[in-house]
Amino acid sequence: MVLYFSATGNTQYIAQLIADKLADQTTDLLERLRTGDHSAIHSDSPFVICLPVYVGDIPCFIMECLNSTPLKGSGKIYFVYTCAGYTSSGFRHAKKIAGTKGMEYGGSLSVQMPNNYVASNLNGIPDDAKIKELIAAAEPVTDEIAATIRRGGTLKSRHITLAEHVLCIFTYWFWRTFMQRTKPFYATKNCTGCGLCERKCPLGIIKMTDSHPVWTGSKCAHCMACIQNCPAGAIEYGSKTQEKKRYTFKGSVQSP
Numbered sequence: 371m372v373l374y375f376s377a378t379g380n381t382q383y384i385a386q387l388i389a390d391k392l393a394d395q396t397t398d399l400l401e402r403l404r405t406g407d408h409s410a411i412h413s414d415s416p417f418v419i420c421l422p423v424y425v426g427d428i429p430c431f432i433m434e435c436l437n438s439t440p441l442k443g444s445g446k447i448y449f450v451y452t453c454a455g456y457t458s459s460g461f462r463h464a465k466k467i468a469g470t471k472g473m474e475y476g477g478s479l480s481v482q483m484p485n486n487y488v489a490s491n492l493n494g495i496p497d498d499a500k501i502k503e504l505i506a507a508a509e510p511v512t513d514e515i516a517a518t519i520r521r522g523g524t525l526k527s528r529h530i531t532l533a534e535h536v537l538c539i540f541t542y543w544f545w546r547t548f549m550q551r552t553k554p555f556y557a558t559k560n561c562t563g564c565g566l567c568e569r570k571c572p573l574g575i576i577k578m579t580d581s582h583p584v585w586t587g588s589k590c591a592h593c594m595a596c597i598q599n600c601p602a603g604a605i606e607y608g609s610k611t612q613e614k615k616r617y618t619f620k621g622s623v624q625s626p
């Protein structure tokens with residue numbers, strides 16, 4: 371079974387491709403994350419966990435969910451990440467999660483997809499030609515992944531040195547402590563009150579109040595699900611997102 375979380379569609383696409391190639395099924399973790407449902411999941415086939423990479427690592431809220439959810443049936447677990455090009459401690463933490471659960475670690479690999487992080491002045495969303503190129507290049511990687519899983523092999527990620535691991539853990543800590551603020555989020559007058567942002571938030575911190583979203587926590591995962599999926603383009607993050615293009619995965623072929 372392929373379990374996945376996807377804020378903007380990249381990971382859902384990769385998860386579905388792998389599941390199709392393995393003739394297996396997918397399970398979206400969103401509702402479990404939103405509701406704190408940690409009931410057991412059963413699969414006779416190996417578990418394949420598909421996740422986006424945040425700050426080089428497995429997003430904390432997904433790590434907590436995986437650690438708390440019993441995985442029954444198959445004793446083998448693989449990890450597949452989508453990222454914009456850089457995965458680090460995620461590779462080490464995947465092995466740790468497998469060990470904690472007493473499962474056989476099948477390895478992990480990342481697949482490069484378009485960047486979805488828009489709430490900073492750093493790398494933005496790629497242009498349409500680059501998006502098309504990245505999506506086209508990702509599909510063959512899933513062939514290799516599925517073939518490896520089918521024959522019971524090991525996905526081989528690059529080696530992460532201890533120094534890189536420690537640096538990544540520090541960076542993630544810094545990010546969680548100082549950068550994941552919700553205060554700058556707001557909805558403009560274009561908001562139609564559809565409530566999609568509330569339903570998309572994996573942490574369940576957006577509450578519709580008088581047909582308007584309110585960010586109830588002081589920090590969130592910054593997954594970008596709310597801001598990127600808003601059909602009215604009505605969500606902004608302070609001045610950082612104004613006039614910036616939004617991104618959600620739109621299919622294997624994007625218009626240039």
Ligand SMILES: Cc1cc2nc3c(=O)[nH]c(=O)nc-3n(C[C@H](O)[C@H](O)[C@H](O)COP(=O)(O)O)c2cc1C
Binds near residue numbers: 376425426457483
């Ligand atoms: C909070 C956050 C942090 C991210 N950090 C990284 C990173 O460290 N390395 C990287 O290559 N991509 C990073 N990305 C980009 C995403 O991993 C990438 O776009 C991913 O495919 C998004 O998947 P989704 O569409 O399934 O949510 C980050 C995205 C977010 C939202």
Ligand code: SF4
Binds near residue numbers: 562566
């Ligand atoms: S998704 Fe956008 S339009 Fe819908 S309620 Fe949220 S901010 Fe408003």
Ligand code: SF4
Binds near residue numbers: 552572573585590595
């Ligand atoms: S508030 Fe938006 S960015 Fe933050 S976790 Fe929820 S959906 Fe993701």
